[in-house]
Amino acid sequence: MERDAVLSVRSGDRNAFGRxxxxxxxxxxxxxxxxxxxxxxxxxxxxxAFVRAYTHLxxxxxxxxFYPWLAAIAVRRAxxxxxxxxxxxxxxxxxxxxxxxxxPLEMLVTSESGRTLWDAVEALPAAQxxxxxxxxxxxxxxxxxATALGxxxxxxxxxxxxxxxxxxxxxxxENQESHP
Amino acid sequence: xxxxxxxxxIDRLPAREWTREMRAAITKHVGSCTRCKQALEAxxxxxxxxxxxxxxxxxxxxxxxxxxxxxxxPAPVQATEPVxxxxxxxxxxxxxxxxxGALTAFAASLYLAISGGQTPELVNxxxxxxxxxxxxxxxxAGPGVYVLAAGLxxxxxxxxxxxxxxxx
Numbered sequence: 001m002e003r004d005a006v007l008s009v010r011s012g013d014r015n016a017f018g019r020x021x022x023x024x025x026x027x028x029x030x031x032x033x034x035x036x037x038x039x040x041x042x043x044x045x046x047x048x049a050f051v052r053a054y055t056h057l058x059x060x061x062x063x064x065x066f067y068p069w070l071a072a073i074a075v076r077r078a079x080x081x082x083x084x085x086x087x088x089x090x091x092x093x094x095x096x097x098x099x100x101x102x103x104p105l106e107m108l109v110t111s112e113s114g115r116t117l118w119d120a121v122e123a124l125p126a127a128q129x130x131x132x133x134x135x136x137x138x139x140x141x142x143x144x145x146a147t148a149l150g151x152x153x154x155x156x157x158x159x160x161x162x163x164x165x166x167x168x169x170x171x172x173x174e175n176q177e178s179h180p
Numbered sequence: 181x182x183x184x185x186x187x188x189x190i191d192r193l194p195a196r197e198w199t200r201e202m203r204a205a206i207t208k209h210v211g212s213c214t215r216c217k218q219a220l221e222a223x224x225x226x227x228x229x230x231x232x233x234x235x236x237x238x239x240x241x242x243x244x245x246x247x248x249x250x251x252x253x254p255a256p257v258q259a260t261e262p263v264x265x266x267x268x269x270x271x272x273x274x275x276x277x278x279x280x281g282a283l284t285a286f287a288a289s290l291y292l293a294i295s296g297g298q299t300p301e302l303v304n305x306x307x308x309x310x311x312x313x314x315x316x317x318x319x320x321a322g323p324g325v326y327v328l329a330a331g332l333x334x335x336x337x338x339x340x341x342x343x344x345x346x347x348x
Binding site: 014018039043054117 | 229246251
């Protein structure tokens with residue numbers, strides 16, 4: 001279905017792009033919202049990503065899944081937005097402190113453990129947070145996460161490892177015991 | 181496998197990235213090691229919790245806004261074929277341009293060298309060993325001369341066809 005939509009758009013049927021938007025808008029908006037924590041900016045960046053995907057559709061390899069390509073565009077736009085607005089960079093910076101921002105997503109998390117985990121995810125440096133979100137929530141392959149972030153697969157593994165350490169410590173200190 | 185071998189995989193590598201062999205070894209080990217089993221369960225539970233976090237809806241008018249923006253744009257460039265992957269022989273292409281000319285010139289030179297042995301008196305009597313005169317006067321060398329010339333021309337064309345290294 002996705003591939004058919006892409007081929008239809010390439011054949012001149014611009015309405016077919018609406019199918020791609022319907023398929024991926026929620027997922028993409030969740031990503032930009034998680035990165036930017038600003039609803040207006042998240043919507044703007046998600047729209048930008050879709051429009052850019054449309055105008056550069058000739059560069060997309062229709063044999064591969066569409067979403068990782070779209071997400072990579074969105075991540076780069078979001079990184080630019082953060083740089084322009086002086087927020088933390090998604091580029092690899094293990095020492096970067098998380099920004100204290102509004103959190104409309106938190107309202108959706110109702111369970112106690114979920115809220116604790118979400119708070120911990122939010123507190124991660126942006127690069128780790130984005131890697132965790134793309135890998136675990138958006139089910140992207142390690143290589144695709146690396147492409148989206150503009151880093152190597154090894155760097156993504158490191159980001160995920162550090163994030164998992166932090167999250168485990170946050171949701172269950174008993175999990176941090178050292179092994180003899 | 182012992183704990184020190186298994187634990188790094190549990191701690192450092194997401195379960196989705198484990199190979200079949202890794203998974204088999206870890207599963208076998210945690211069957212007999214309570215502490216590694218607990219560590220694995222903790223990681224698995226955390227990953228499951230991340231997955232269970234809610235996903236938010238996109239704004240209701242986002243799709244319409246995107247459609248409106250796209251309606252103002254020209255149709256995307258048509259490309260029904262997948263984007264070709266870079267050839268592993270890409271770096272060899274410039275030299276492939278030179279190869280036909282060089283090979284032809286070499287073959288012609290070889291032919292001339294062999295044929296030239298029939299007129300040895302000219303070699304020492306003329307400048308440059310009489311090479312040009314020999315080529316012009318040798319009856320048997322006629323086709324070889326033309327092939328050599330063609331090879332040199334091909335080689336020269338290949339030289340001009342070499343792409344600039346600035347674009348590499």
